[in-house]
Amino acid sequence: MPENLPVPTSGGWFAEWVASGKLPGAAKAIAQLIGDTANAGSAWVNIATAKGEQIQQRIRTETAGSSAIMEALAAEAAKLGASDPAVVEVALRQLGSSAVRKHLNKASVLQNAADEMNSGDPIGDAPPDIEDDWLNRFEDLAAGASSERMQKLLGRVLAGEIRKPGAFSFATLNFVDVLDTQVATSLSAMAPFIIAYDFIPFTSRFNFTDMFDRILDLKHYGIISDEITRKTKFNPDKKQLFTVARTGFMVGGISEEEMSLDILPLTRVGKEIFPLIECSLSDDQTNEFVDHLFGHIKAEWIEIGTVKLIDRDNGIFTPVSRRNRPGNI
Template identity: 25%
Template sequence: MFQVKDLAGWGEPASKLIEVLRSGLGAWYRPTGIRREAAAQADATRLLGRAELDVEKARLVEIAALQAEVERQKLLPSPNTLQERAALRLQLQEVRKQANLEAIAESAASQMPETASSEPVDEDWKTRFFKFAEDVSSADMQEIWGKVLAGEVARPGSYSLRALDVLRALSRTEAEAFQRFRYLCMDQGWVIKLARPEDHKEFGMSMHDLLALREAGLVVDSEVLSVKINVPDAPPNPDDSPLRYNGKVVVMRHRKSGSITLSLAVLQLTQVGMQLMRLVEPLPNMAYLRKLASGLLPVRLFVGNPGDTFDAFQEL
């Protein structure tokens, strides 16, 4: 990992992102989001140099001319020949694809972490990413693809080729269902089932949603998965609890004397689901935890923050 600033005043993670973007968008590309951040630290002439500014100006002029030509073509009479109509269609398609890629690039630039691995991004991964990303036109999905790119640049191997395949086929409805599922997920990638299957619908996870996530390859297609947790009767050490939930620590304590081993039915994310869960901000759903606690009659459930002693935990 490195955090060293280079001579031009750019952070190495940002420079690494630029190199990846240039391989997919052209050697001239430099995200405007990063340019704006850098401009706050140094004069643009000193930062980029006169030669690079000229290249940047030429790039903007070229894109503006292309977009103007496309708009002009829209106002002209319909092309007469098959070849002319095909040429116009291809021109419009390429402009849209370029706009999609640049929007994703800007999103990635805004989400780059302060540190990044020095390991290069796999060439096959870059090729597939840009091939898929050029067709992503929804602003919400562009934000997701930008986060994927930023994460892969920062730590290559974070998102597999299969994850890109799944993400490409994911509809907005499925993405929203996956987000709701993620809010119920322990950090290990499983959701502890509530006492009644219909209770999950209360938290936005209907049977239809679950089937869709299974079909999408995000949730394991099985109803018989379970995990075993040892539950002590004495005040537990929160650091020993296996349950980590969206920034919180969850601990269990047996209501009677003696410890027990509790078997809990769970819904499990697939390996691809585990990778894509990083795209969703971890927000704890306390209502879900309280509902879960009400169905675990043999045990008491407590929740607190990492590093707190058990005395600071709240019983649900």
């Protein structure tokens, strides 16, 4: 096994919280994904309290014990009638290679989860534990995640589940399992058009465009629901914030109390998966969205700025620029 096997680093608040027992879900995930091999005769102990070189040493200890495991497997193969030593050796080498590859994949997913946790703020209250069945399903996905894209995505899923157990359903895990390049491209293409990770507005703009095929693709996988008309009520005395990815649009000077929009709602899986997609609006997309807002809402001005998300439903808006309704001074 490689000496530089990736493991969660000891830097940042995340490792300190795991070591202190403040994140039982994280400790459980680490122990299950790369730490608990006691049934194979390993000398590993609870990896959740280990740091840096301690973890690397335990990996080397695990590797040192692999010969005993291989001998046991060879004996079992003999019982099954595999008398040709060459056949047995090839089979065992393939099995060993597969085990190492799966172990590497899971460790990389954990490293991405640790990076994702460290990139955010510490959790206020210690969250509850992660469910066993959920973690078992996740482990299967992590073991098979050989691409950097999938390892990063699963790292974000695990980080979100550590922060808020139950944040990702089994349906979302099943979707991730069938996620291919084509569907991933459709997700990335649609991400700049989604408001508050909840729905896609102004649907007529996609007619007779390539984006219409993207929508059909995501409908097929249960990410987007059929079009509906939604009525939104406004308080003319208050401002209204619309968020698209990390961009916020604060609408002010509203002179109507209700707006009707044709929208494509996201399903539960869509609401869980889209926040994981990296997305930023281009200048053209930003200007187009402002024009659509002015076209559907009687408002005097719109501030454009950044949004720091606290969770899917809450964030902090910082204005950067402002546009007045065309014709207003």
